Amino acid sequence: MLASAAGAVTCEDRGDITLCTVDATTEDLRLFHTDPDGNLLGSFYPIEDAFGELQFAMNAGMYHDDRAPVGLHLENGVETMFLVPNPGPGNFGMLPNGVFCIGDGFVSVIETLAYRDNPPNCDFATQSGPMLVIDGDLHPRFIDGSTSRYIRNGVGVSDDGKTAYFAISNRPINFWDFGSFFRDELGVSNALYFDGKVSRLFAPDLGRRDGGPRMGPMVGVIAPE
Structure with missing residues (x-):
């Protein structure tokens, strides 16, 4: 199991996967979709123009062609897209899916229906979807040895809610192997898939500022002033 990083954001290349660890009790961890004027951000650099220096960022949830979130999006306590509890096409609708929540000094990954029935006090x-790890088990539809391989990214949380683990694969990987990284190497009980194909990372300490088409929701840490 990986130890929590005290008061820091740390990113490391672990071969097949790059991992960024964030202490949720001390770091300014947020979701980003629009700037204060309501304009779509779409990429990492506009976040810095609008909010300040980024220590880390990645895409954080699926979105439509117009970059609007597919499911729940809560930013600074304001809900701009509602929770979608129903099954549907694609990875998002492969239930169980889930919600990544950022609160005051804590983070959590919660299965969607559990969130609907008892939502925590999330600021973001x-x-x-899908969930990668659910109460210590891999998603029931994952297949060991599956040939469906993409660059994938997602988030897991420590059981005490103090640490968020953001991972992105450095090569195409299947769901089974990606979920197993969170469960077996990080020892987390709950982890959530963010996306594949469009997965991107901003980690300046590693020299990574991934570019590409405009994105929807993103997650990142703003450096102290």
């Missing part, structure tokens, strides 16, 4: 939240 994004819904995505």
Whole structure:
């Protein structure tokens, strides 16, 4: 199991996967979709123009062609897209899916129906899917040895809610192996898939500022002033 990083954001290349660890009790961890004027951000650099220096960022949830979130999006306590509890096409609708919640000094990954029935006090939240790890088990539809491989990214949380683990694969990987990284190597009980194909990372300490088409929701840490 990986130890929590005290008061820091740390990113490390672990071969097949790059991992960024964030202490939720001390760091300014947020979701980003629009700037204060309501304009779509779409990429990492406009976040810095609008909010300040980024220590880390990645895409954080699926979105439509117009970059609007597919599921729940909560930013600064304001809900701009509602929770979607129903099954549907694609990875998002492969239930169980879930919600990544950022609160005051804590983070959580919660299965969607559990969130609906008893939502925590989140300042920021994004819904995505599928769940990668659910109470210590891999998603029931994952297949060991599956040939469906993509660059994938997602988030897991420590059981005490103090640490968020953001991972992105450095090569195409299947769901089974990606979920197993969170469960077996990080020892987390709950983890959520963010996306594949469009997965991107901003980690300046590693020299990574991934570019590409405009994105929808993003997650990141703003450096102290």
